[in-house]
Amino acid sequence: xxxxxxxxxxxxxxxxxxxxxxxxxxxxxxxxxxxxxxxxxxxxxxxxxxxxxxxxxxxxxxxxxxxxxxxxxxxxxxxxxxxxxxxxxxxxxxxxxxxxxxxxxxxxxxxxxxxxxxxxxxxxxxxxxxxxxxxxxxxxxxxxxxxxxxxxxxxxxxxxxxxxxxxxxxxxxxxxxxxxxxxxxxxxxxxxxxxxxxxxxxxxxxxxx
Numbered sequence: 037x038x039x040x041x042x043x044x045x046x047x048x049x050x051x052x053x054x055x056x057x058x059x060x061x062x063x064x065x066x067x068x069x070x071x072x073x074x075x076x077x078x079x080x081x082x083x084x085x086x087x088x089x090x091x092x093x094x095x096x097x098x099x100x101x102x103x104x105x106x107x108x109x110x111x112x113x114x115x116x117x118x119x120x121x122x123x124x125x126x127x128x129x130x131x132x133x134x135x136x137x138x139x140x141x142x143x144x145x146x147x148x149x150x151x152x153x154x155x156x157x158x159x160x161x162x163x164x165x166x167x168x169x170x171x172x173x174x175x176x177x178x179x180x181x182x183x184x185x186x187x188x189x190x191x192x193x194x195x196x197x198x199x200x201x202x203x204x205x206x207x208x209x210x211x212x213x214x215x216x217x218x219x220x221x222x223x224x225x226x227x228x229x230x231x232x233x234x235x236x237x238x239x240x241x242x243x244x245x
Contacts, residue, residue, distance in 0.1 A: 075108070076104045076107045076108030076109075077108045077109070078203075078204070079104065079194070079195045080100065080101055080102070080103065080104050080105070080108065081101070081204035081206055082195045082199060082202060082204055083100040083101070083103070083190070083193045083194050083195050084097050084098075084100040084101035084193075084204075084209060085204045085208075086100075086193045086195070087100045087189065087193040088208075088209075090193070092189060092193070094212050094215065094216055095128065095130060095131055095134075095186065095216060096134075096186060096189045096190070096193075097209070097212055098127065098131055098212060098213065098216045098217065099131045099134045099135055099138075099186060099187075099189075099190050100189075100190055100193050100194070101209060101213070102119065102123055102127070102131070102135055103116070103119065103134075103135050103138050103190045103194070104119065105119045105122060105123065105135075106118035106119035106122060107119070109238045110122070110234060110237060110238055114139065115139060116135060116136045116137065116138055116139025116140070117136055117139065118234075119135045119136070120132045120133070120135040120136035121231060121234070122231050122234045122235065123135065123217075124231070125218075125229045125230070125231060126217050126218045126219065126220070126224075127216060127217055127218070128216065130183050130186055131186075131216065133181075133183050133186075133187065134183060134186040134187035134189075134190055135187075135190070136187075137174060137177075137178040137181075137187040138187045138188075138190040138191055138194075139171070139174070140167070140171045140172075140174035140175040140178060141175060141178055141187055141188055141190075141191050142154070142157075142191045142194070143157070143167045143171060143175065144175050146188060149185070149188060149192070150192055151188060151191055151192050224239075225238075225239055
């Protein structure tokens with residue numbers, strides 16, 4: 037199979053339209069910059085690596101690699117929905133769907149496929165926590181969908197207790213990303229897509245306006 041090498045198209049901070057007028061200084065781009073054990077970017081790499089080592093389909097690996105992209109670099113609230121919207125123009129409909137619905141599925145055990153309610157969520161939310169109704173409805177919808185397992189596998193390979201002393205080299209996913217992520221020629225954030233502004237926000241998170 038032909039190897040596809042992807043070249044990043046991010047602009048450096050000095051090329052920011054509001055260079056020297058940012059509210060604070062931050063390394064850019066944000067994506068995959070995290071190095072601490074609590075970094076969502078590091079957790080996504082660990083999740084994708086776990087799926088890769090388990091022999092999962094490439095679409096599942098890519099979904100794992102992207103599932104928390106909003107949480108890690110844009111917004112935490114409703115991160116599955118935001119993340120799915122961000123990547124929808126560039127990945128298959130199935131991958132985007134899986135990213136959206138993993139947000140709901142993570143709150144509901146399915147031990148028939150090896151997913152139990154995360155212990156970490158008991159610590160986060162308490163033992164009696166119930167998610168809001170829209171999350172419950174999303175779970176019901178997902179359970180009856182043909183792509184249920186694609187999304188469910190994201191929750192199975194997610195890393196709820198981020199692992200120390202495990203650094204995953206993102207370069208090993210280059211070819212897989214090349215086959216499943218349609219990076220625009222103009223670069224993410226500059227292709228005029230309906231989500232370009234989201235990618236620009238990640239690239240230049242501190243523009244004054």
